[in-house]
Amino acid sequence: MSQTITRRALASAALALTAVVVPLAATASARPTDTPPSADTAARHESRARVSTAYDLPGDRAYPEGIAADPRTGDIYVGSYATGAVYQATPGHHAARIFLPSGTDGRTTANGLKVDRAGRLWVIDSTAGVAVYDLHDRKLIARFDVTGSAKSFVNDLAIAPDGSAYLTDSYRGVLYRVTPGQLTRAAAHGGRAELTAAYDLTGVLPAAPAGTVTLNGIVADPSGRYLLTVDMTAGTLYRVDLTSGAVRQVTLHGGDVSHGDGLEMRGNTLWVVHNMTNTISRWKVGGDGGSARRERSITDPTLQIPTTIVHGGGRTLVVRSQFDKGGPMGQGTPQPFTVAEVDGI
Numbered sequence: 001m002s003q004t005i006t007r008r009a010l011a012s013a014a015l016a017l018t019a020v021v022v023p024l025a026a027t028a029s030a031r032p033t034d035t036p037p038s039a040d041t042a043a044r045h046e047s048r049a050r051v052s053t054a055y056d057l058p059g060d061r062a063y064p065e066g067i068a069a070d071p072r073t074g075d076i077y078v079g080s081y082a083t084g085a086v087y088q089a090t091p092g093h094h095a096a097r098i099f100l101p102s103g104t105d106g107r108t109t110a111n112g113l114k115v116d117r118a119g120r121l122w123v124i125d126s127t128a129g130v131a132v133y134d135l136h137d138r139k140l141i142a143r144f145d146v147t148g149s150a151k152s153f154v155n156d157l158a159i160a161p162d163g164s165a166y167l168t169d170s171y172r173g174v175l176y177r178v179t180p181g182q183l184t185r186a187a188a189h190g191g192r193a194e195l196t197a198a199y200d201l202t203g204v205l206p207a208a209p210a211g212t213v214t215l216n217g218i219v220a221d222p223s224g225r226y227l228l229t230v231d232m233t234a235g236t237l238y239r240v241d242l243t244s245g246a247v248r249q250v251t252l253h254g255g256d257v258s259h260g261d262g263l264e265m266r267g268n269t270l271w272v273v274h275n276m277t278n279t280i281s282r283w284k285v286g287g288d289g290g291s292a293r294r295e296r297s298i299t300d301p302t303l304q305i306p307t308t309i310v311h312g313g314g315r316t317l318v319v320r321s322q323f324d325k326g327g328p329m330g331q332g333t334p335q336p337f338t339v340a341e342v343d344g345i
Contacts, residue, residue: 049298049344054317055089055096062087062337063327064319066113066156067262068121069312070135076312077121078319078339079110082327086110086123089339091313096339105131105140112156112167112308122165126153129195130167132183142186144178144195151210154195156217156262156308160242161224167195168215168229173202175218175229175240199240204247206234217263217308219270226289228270230260239289254294255281262308262319271309271345273318278303280318280345298345305329306340316342 057064057078065081076089078096084107088099100123102108112124120141121133129145146152146169153170160166163180177198186193205214218229227240228250235258237250259274270283270292281297304320311317318340321327325334 049300049342051300051302052341052343053338054315054341055339056094057087057096057337057339058098059083059085059337060334063321063323063334064337064339065111065307065321066124067308067310067317067319067339068113068115069310069317070115070119071117071312072119074313076310076317076339077113077115079113079123081109081111081321081323084108084110084125086113086121100133100138105143107131112154114157114159114165116159116163116165118163122157122159124154124157124167126155129154130157130165130178140191142183142191142193144176144182144186144193147194153213155215158218158220158227158263160220160227161222166198166218166220166227168218169197170213170215171211172197173200173205173214175199175201175215175227199245199247201229201238201240201247204238204249205231206236208233216261217272219263219265221289222265222267228263228265228285228289230257230263230272232258232260234258235260237292248290250285250289251291252283252294253291255297257281261306264309264311266311271316273306273309275305275307275321275323278306280306280309280342282345296345298342303340303342304335316345318342
């Protein structure tokens with residue numbers, strides 16, 4: 001597999017992150033930190049939300065996609081979809097810095113990111129699989145590779161309470177699993193292993209031609225009973241039982257999750273980032289995970305094609321990808337790349 005990503009390849013792969021490109025109702029405004037507070041709050045009045053800039057990212061080709069928070073330190077990690085670099089932002093500092101340079105371990109794209117309780121950073125390379133790093137010394141612990149000839153796009157991941165990682169494949173419609181035991185064995189035997197599918201959702205996903213984008217964001221129920229994952233094209237949400245393996249569609253009340261990208265869950269509250277519509281929605285999930293009711297949403301052009309969301313340091317942080325500004329989704333010149341803070345959602 002080539003270690004460089006051409007613009008054509010990026011454009012093709014971006015479909016797995018954004019599904020169908022549709023016109024935006026409004027173009028992104030100037031950077032919130034460069035405008036008066038009134039212009040910084042472009043969300044609908046009824047949402048009463050405020051969008052501001054939390055961190056600046058270095059470089060003019062960052063096109064960030066994934067974000068993760070280290071609960072031990074408050075540090076934030078952001079992955080560059082266009083270069084594969086990973087940035088680190090620390091509390092009290094506005095500017096992020098490069099943590100893992102582009103090309104580290106052959107990676108030239110980075111999307112899904114998570115930090116686990118053991119202080120390890122998981123970084124997805126959509127074209128290959130996932131790499132796991134020790135945050136203390138930045139050393140690669142192990143990597144897990146996709147196998148087989150079927151078209152694949154490894155997209156996002158969640159860490160369950162037992163330490164297992166679950167990853168979505170947007171083209172194959174499956175969830176991969178890496179258990180703590182598998183990680184330990186891979187680290188002890190050369191640092192390489194294969195990704196294996198733990199759950200196949202193709203039987204419940206709507207019938208679609210091969211290569212259609214399906215699964216994207218994923219979260220684990222805090223109690224460890226189930227996973228929730230979004231089909232961004234169909235606008236549906238699925239519950240995967242971690243004990244029985246049963247999969248069922250979640251009943252949604254008050255809307256759908258079309259263009260659903262990154263997910264975040266705390267208790268029984270679920271946040272969904274809708275990339276192409278510059279929207280974030282908040283849902284109350286039923287006790288068994290079989291239903292969810294939308295509580296509120298905001299739509300704000302200053303979110304600039306948001307892709308992922310995380311809560312860190314008491315703040316709600318959202319990645320501004322700007323994929324439509326000279327990136328994998330369109331021509332143009334991006335504004336300086338940033339991570340947004342959103343209050344009121």
